[in-house]
Amino acid sequence: MHAVRRQRLMLVLFVVVFSSAAIGLMAYALRGNINLFFPPTDVVAGKAPVGQPIRVGGMVVDGSVNRSDDTLEVAFELTDFQSNVAVVYTGILPDLFDEGQGAVAAGTLNANGVLMASEVLAKHDENYMPPEVADALEQAGFDEHGRPK
Amino acid sequence: MIPEFGHFALIIGFVLAIILTLIPAWGALQNNVKAMALAPGLSIGVLVFVTISFICLCIAFLQDDFSVRVVTNNSNSLLPPIYKFSAVWGNHEGSLLLWSLILSSWTAAVAIFSRQLPLLMLARVLSVMGFVGVGFLSFMLLTSNPFERMLPGIPADGNDLNPLLQDPGLIIHPPLLYMGYVGFSVAFAFAIAALWGGSLDAAWARWSRPWTNIAWGFLTLGIMLGSWWAYYELGWGGWWFWDPVENASFMPWLAGTALIHSLAATEKRGLFKSWTVLLAIFAFSLSLLGTFLVRSGVLTSVHAFATDPERGLFILVFLMIVVGGSLVLYALRAPAVASRVGFEWVSRESLILCNNVVFLVSTLTVLFGTLFPLFMDALGQGKYSVGPPYFNAVFVPLMALLVPFMGIGPISRWKRDTVGRWQSELLIPAIVALLCGLTLPLFEAEYNIWVALAVTLAAWLVFSLLRDLWYRVRQAVSLTAGLRRITLSYWGMFIAHLGFAACIVGVVATSQYSVEHDLKMSPGQSEVVAGYEFTLLEVVPVAGPNYVADEARFTVARDGQTIVSLAPQKRRYLASGQIMTEADIDAGLMRDLFVAMGEPVGDDGAWAIRLHYKPMVRWMWLGALMMAVGAFATVMDKRYRQARVSRTVRAGGTEQYGV
Numbered sequence: 001m002h003a004v005r006r007q008r009l010m011l012v013l014f015v016v017v018f019s020s021a022a023i024g025l026m027a028y029a030l031r032g033n034i035n036l037f038f039p040p041t042d043v044v045a046g047k048a049p050v051g052q053p054i055r056v057g058g059m060v061v062d063g064s065v066n067r068s069d070d071t072l073e074v075a076f077e078l079t080d081f082q083s084n085v086a087v088v089y090t091g092i093l094p095d096l097f098d099e100g101q102g103a104v105a106a107g108t109l110n111a112n113g114v115l116m117a118s119e120v121l122a123k124h125d126e127n128y129m130p131p132e133v134a135d136a137l138e139q140a141g142f143d144e145h146g147r148p149k
Numbered sequence: 150m151i152p153e154f155g156h157f158a159l160i161i162g163f164v165l166a167i168i169l170t171l172i173p174a175w176g177a178l179q180n181n182v183k184a185m186a187l188a189p190g191l192s193i194g195v196l197v198f199v200t201i202s203f204i205c206l207c208i209a210f211l212q213d214d215f216s217v218r219v220v221t222n223n224s225n226s227l228l229p230p231i232y233k234f235s236a237v238w239g240n241h242e243g244s245l246l247l248w249s250l251i252l253s254s255w256t257a258a259v260a261i262f263s264r265q266l267p268l269l270m271l272a273r274v275l276s277v278m279g280f281v282g283v284g285f286l287s288f289m290l291l292t293s294n295p296f297e298r299m300l301p302g303i304p305a306d307g308n309d310l311n312p313l314l315q316d317p318g319l320i321i322h323p324p325l326l327y328m329g330y331v332g333f334s335v336a337f338a339f340a341i342a343a344l345w346g347g348s349l350d351a352a353w354a355r356w357s358r359p360w361t362n363i364a365w366g367f368l369t370l371g372i373m374l375g376s377w378w379a380y381y382e383l384g385w386g387g388w389w390f391w392d393p394v395e396n397a398s399f400m401p402w403l404a405g406t407a408l409i410h411s412l413a414a415t416e417k418r419g420l421f422k423s424w425t426v427l428l429a430i431f432a433f434s435l436s437l438l439g440t441f442l443v444r445s446g447v448l449t450s451v452h453a454f455a456t457d458p459e460r461g462l463f464i465l466v467f468l469m470i471v472v473g474g475s476l477v478l479y480a481l482r483a484p485a486v487a488s489r490v491g492f493e494w495v496s497r498e499s500l501i502l503c504n505n506v507v508f509l510v511s512t513l514t515v516l517f518g519t520l521f522p523l524f525m526d527a528l529g530q531g532k533y534s535v536g537p538p539y540f541n542a543v544f545v546p547l548m549a550l551l552v553p554f555m556g557i558g559p560i561s562r563w564k565r566d567t568v569g570r571w572q573s574e575l576l577i578p579a580i581v582a583l584l585c586g587l588t589l590p591l592f593e594a595e596y597n598i599w600v601a602l603a604v605t606l607a608a609w610l611v612f613s614l615l616r617d618l619w620y621r622v623r624q625a626v627s628l629t630a631g632l633r634r635i636t637l638s639y640w641g642m643f644i645a646h647l648g649f650a651a652c653i654v655g656v657v658a659t660s661q662y663s664v665e666h667d668l669k670m671s672p673g674q675s676e677v678v679a680g681y682e683f684t685l686l687e688v689v690p691v692a693g694p695n696y697v698a699d700e701a702r703f704t705v706a707r708d709g710q711t712i713v714s715l716a717p718q719k720r721r722y723l724a725s726g727q728i729m730t731e732a733d734i735d736a737g738l739m740r741d742l743f744v745a746m747g748e749p750v751g752d753d754g755a756w757a758i759r760l761h762y763k764p765m766v767r768w769m770w771l772g773a774l775m776m777a778v779g780a781f782a783t784v785m786d787k788r789y790r791q792a793r794v795s796r797t798v799r800a801g802g803t804e805q806y807g808v
Contacts, residue, residue, distance in 0.1 A: 010494070015506065022510045022547070026517060029542035030535070034521070037532035055534060069751040072667055091667050092385075092747035092757050095728040106534075132532050 035106060039136035043109065044083035050109045056085050057104035057133040059144060065099055078105065078115075080140040089117040097122040102133040102144065152217050155205025156296040159246075162198035162253070163286040165191055169256075169279030173272035177345075185272035189260035192275050195282060196257040203237075203250045206295050210237050216303045219243060219295050225309035225724040227695035235320040236310040241444065241460075242295035244323060248440075249285045251327045255335055256282065259360070266356060273342035274335075281334050284467045292460045309724035312696070318378035326371025326398060330436045332364020333401060336408065337433035340426040341475055344482040349426065354416035357429070359784040361412055362641075365405045366780030372398050373773035381732055386665070386743045386761045388769065391540040396519045397439030400512050404432040407508035409780070414501045418563055419490050423483040424505070430479065434472045435512070441468055442519070495568055497561040500554050507551045514543040552606040552653070556613035559642065560620065574620065578612035603657035607650040614646055641783030648775025655768025664762040667747070671755040679762035681742060682706045683715075688756060696720040698731070701746050701756060705735065719746045740764045 035053040048054050058078035065076040072091055076099075077084045087105045097103055097120060107117035121130065129144065142148055169191040176184025206219075210233045215221045223240040224233055238247040256278040263271055289295070339357040343349040375398065380388040389395065408428040414420045441464040492498040518535045525533045560574050586605030621639075625631030664679040675684040686702045698718040705713050718731040732745040740762060747757025 011502075018506055019510060022514060022543070025543050025546065026514055026539075029539045030518075030521075033539040033542070034533045034535050037534070055532075067748075067750065070669065072669060072747070072750065072757050092745075092759055095730055135532070 037104075037132045037136075039139060040078055040080045040083045040085040041136075041140060043085045043113070043115075048109055050111060053106065053108055054115075055104055055106045055132070056087070056115050057102070057130060058085070058136055059133070059146070060097070060099050060101055060103050062099045078103065079146075080136045081142040081146045082140045085113070085115055087115045087117050087120075089120050093120055094122040100145075102129050104130050104132060151205050151208050151212075152214065152296040152298065155202045155209070156294065158198045158201040158205065159286065159290060159296070162195050162202060162249075163283070163290060165195045165198060166253075166279050166282040166286055169195060170276055170283055173279075174276040177269055177272045177276065180269075182268065185268050188272045188275040188279075191279070192253070192256045192260035195279070196253040199246075199250050199253045199286075203246055206243060206246060207234060207237050209296075210234065213307070215305070215307050216298050216300060217295075218297045218299050221299060221304050221307045223307070223310050225307040225695065227724060228307075228310055228315070229694055231320065232310055232315045235314070238323050239310050239314040239319065242289070242293045244327075245285065245289045245293055245444075246295050247323065248327055248331060249282065249289060251324070251331045252278070252282055252285060252334060255331055259335055259338075263356065270342055270346065270356075273345050274338045277338035277341045278334060281338075281471070284471070288460075288463050288467065292463055306724070309695070309722060309727075312720065312722045312725070312727050312729040313382060316378065316382050318374055318382060322371060322374040322378055325367055325374060329364050329366075329368025329371050329405075330398070330401060330439065332360065332367055333405060333429075333433040333436050335360040335364065336429040337475075340429035341478065343426060344475075344478050347482055349422045351416055351419050354412050354425065355789070358409070358412045358416055359789050361405070361409055361429075362780045362783050365402070365409050366777040368398070368402050368405060369773050369777040369780065372402060373770050373777070376773075377770055380766070381734055385730075385745065385759065386732070386763065388659075388766065391518070391537045393519050394439075394443050396515050396540075397435075397442045400515055400519070401432050401435040401439060403508050403512040403515065404428060404435050407505045407512070408432050410501050410504045410508075414498055418492070418498060420492065420498055421502075421505075423479075426483070427479060428505075428509075430472075430475045431512075434468070434475075435516075437464070437468045437471060441465055492563075493565040495566045495571075497558065497563045497566070500558045500561055503554045504551065504558070507547055511544060511547045514547070515540065518543075548653075549602070549606065552610060555646065555649070556609045559614060559646065560617040574616060575613055578609060578616045581612045582606075582609035597661050599657055600661050603653050607654045610646060610650040610653075614643055618643065636786055636788075638783040638786035638788070641779040641781070641786070643779070644782060645776045645779025648772040648779060651768045651772030651775060653772075655765050655770075655772060658765040659763050659769065662764045663766075666760045668758060668760070669750045669755050670758045671753060676758075676760060678760045680707060681712075681762060683742075683744065683760050685756075685758065688754060691718070693720065695724065696722045696729070699746070699756075701744070701758070703733075703744055705742055713742070715742070715744045717744045717746050719748075736767065738765075738767055741766050 035055055037055045037057060038048040040056060040058050042048060043056055048056075056078055058080045061077040061079050061084060064084075065074065067074050073088065074090070074093060075086065075088050077086050079085075087107075089105065089107075101122060104121045105115055105117040106119040106121070107115050109115055134144075137144060169188065172184050172191070173188035175181070176187070208214075209217045209220050210224055211230065213220070213224065213226050213233075215224075219240055219242050223243070224236045228236065236243070238244045256275060259278065260271070260275055263274070266274070336357055339353065339360070343353050372395075375395065376388045379390065380386060408425065411421045411425045411428055415422055415425045441461065444460060444464060518539050521535050522533045525531060556578065557571055557575065561571065582605050585608035586601045589601075589604045589608075618635075621635060622628060622631030625634055666676060666678050668676060670676065670685045672685055672687050675682050677683075682705065684704050684706070686704060688699055688701045691698050691700045698720040700716050700718045703715040703717075704711050705715060713735040715733040715735060717733040720729040720731055721727070722729065730745050730747075732743060734744075735742040741764075743759075743761035743763060745759045745761075747759065749755070750757050
């Protein structure tokens with residue numbers, strides 16, 4: 001083969017091998033490292049898988065936040081004003097986490113339908129609502145204060 | 150009146166930008182010298198009016214003009230003046246104005262410092278930059294006017310700047326980041342101008358290269374500051390979250406890193422020409438994509454401001470025009486600029502190619518992870534999120550793969566080299582690197598395979614660089630004479646590559662050896678973290694200029710000796726009522742000690758407390774700083790200045806000491 005052609009062939013082979021390796025790596029990394037969002041209604045209806053990483057978002061129910069006296073465990077409920085999901089989290093909550101505010105919890109659902117959260121995300125400024133929560137409320141047909149639309 | 154002046158100046162700037170796009174382009178097509186010669190003046194005109202507009206907005210903020218909507222929403226009379234100033238870009242409208250200001254500064258800088266360019270080329274470059282300016286200025290005027298008034302019914306006071314943004318880091322982080330982001334528009338404009346003219350030679354790369362290096366250096370600094378700010382201000386000691394908006398700034402950086410290396414090959418050897426052009430288009434497209442992701446509100450992120458869909462659509466359309474237009478131009482013109490130069494497999498060109506493939510694939514994997522949730526959502530497949538484990542799993546191996554080649558790069562020769570020479574030059578660095586990897590991690594308590602690997606790779610980089618320096622110096626009569634012969638662009642590469650080594654060690658050591666304790670602490674209680682004894686003395690109320698806070702007073706002791714007092718705060722800002730965690734950090738080259746307060750636990754005065762021991766976390770930022778310094782140093786190189794003085798550019802020349 002001509003030297004230039006051989007060089008091109010090698011180049012193409014190199015790129016092909018390297019990018020397939022990268023794609024394989026991506027597919028492998030993607031498995032189990034992505035999680036799907038469910039509104040509380042879907043979780044209560046049993047549409048969310050048990051034991052797999054998921055995210056649940058909604059408004060934190062007024063009066064539902066219950067902090068332990070001697071550990072960092074916190075229990076609260078998330079609602080889309082149709083259904084509520086109980087969440088248990090151990091650790092430090094974000095600054096803007098509060099009752100009556102939007103929040104997203106990531107974790108796994110246990111057999112009793114309680115979300116064991118490993119991460120809780122709240123909004124980061126006063127006027128911002130996580131898009132998933134806004135969508136979940138929209139679907140349920142309520143605004144963020146629980147008034148029907 | 151001042152906001153109206155600002156608005157008016159913005160409109161004039163917009164009109165001038167339109168003229169800048171059209172007249173020089175027409176001149177370039179018609180070969181009309183007078184029309185082309187208008188370009189530099191028009192560029193400076195755009196800068197002048199956008200600057201006036203920016204100053205007007207600053208005055209509105211500093212004078213607490215709450216009749217302006219942006220000021221009302223993002224400032225407050227109690228806000229310290231320096232934050233009133235930085236609040237100018239702590240919001241959607243103002244940050245776009247800053248973006249436009251920086252874009253027009255780059256355009257004017259090209260107009261002023263590129264007088265040695267042929268007029269035809271300069272007119273094309275400035276016209277393309279003018280077009281980008283038109284896009285952003287019309288976006289601002291049509292959807293995000295920063296000077297919109299709230300009349301009648303002027304509020305008595307403003308809603309305050311988000312407390313997260315009330316921080317010195319935020320004063321400089323956005324301007325530096327934008328300098329980098331927008332700076333790639335210069336590389337883009339040069340690329341488009343080259344395609345337009347159908348001629349792309351080594352002289353082109355020589356013009357484009359300093360601009361690209363400066364932009365890349367600023368982007369590096371901007372990302373570094375963002376990471377540092379997240380570390381101490383978001384409160385929880387993380388320094389990189391693979392947040393979509395972090396990715397949005399990181400992707401242009403990765404593509405830009407590929408670009409600055411392939412530009413070197415284009416300048417020195419006239420190689421990879423069409424590839425370099427494509428990378429320049431790609432890097433700037435990623436900057437625009439980042440803007441779209443940040444400003445459209447399609448993603449959940451700490452950087453998203455409250456948004457409306459119209460804005461997202463506008464940027465998306467602009468993005469499509471820019472990307473689509475330049476790719477069409479590329480498809481039509483790329484064959485005209487293709488390289489006709491060959492090289493052997495064992496050569497520096499191959500290593501640069503390797504760098505390009507790794508950085509491009511990294512960019513694409515990050516791009517995929519960032520856009521995956523958007524695609525799935527658009528396809529109605531549900532709302533996914535892609536977490537840090539994905540990014541770490543793909544990104545870390547790719548970077549590890551890069552380093553072995555990176556060690557050979559500087560010592561290798563252009564065009565043709567031999568494996569035997571590489572072996573004889575690099576045998577000692579390889580052995581020393583392995584020894585470092587085996588021994589150095591032992592200074593920590595336990596041997597950690599990942600740290601050992603990182604130390605080996607970093608040491609390989611450092612010692613092969615030193616070997617190369619020695620190789621260059623030893624041929625001279627004396628050490629000083631040898632060192633004096635080394636060019637600034639070589640020093641730039643040297644420092645930047647050392648910085649990369651420091652980054653590797655910092656990232657891996659802090660990831661592997663960090664210790665984090667979240668616990669409930671009452672006054673008087675102690676906790677030992679990695680040999681440091683943290684004692685909570687008391688929690689006292691304190692007051693700041695625009696907030697009240699609970700302050701936890703800690704002392705930290707090691708081996709019974711008190712080393713430092715730390716006082717993290719939990720603040721409540723008066724205007725918004727927003728709660729903010731203010732961590733306190735004892736910073737050091739080898740380790741940071743980090744304390745942050747959660748919330749009160751129970752009724753006996755106890756608090757949830759986070760204690761961190763973070764070894765070598767500073768190395769990461771120090772490394773990034775070195776990379777930026779290196780990038781700036783290369784621009785100071787004599788050959789760029791000589792080109793300016795003599796107005797002649799040697800095409801395709803190779804220099805022994807060049808990078």
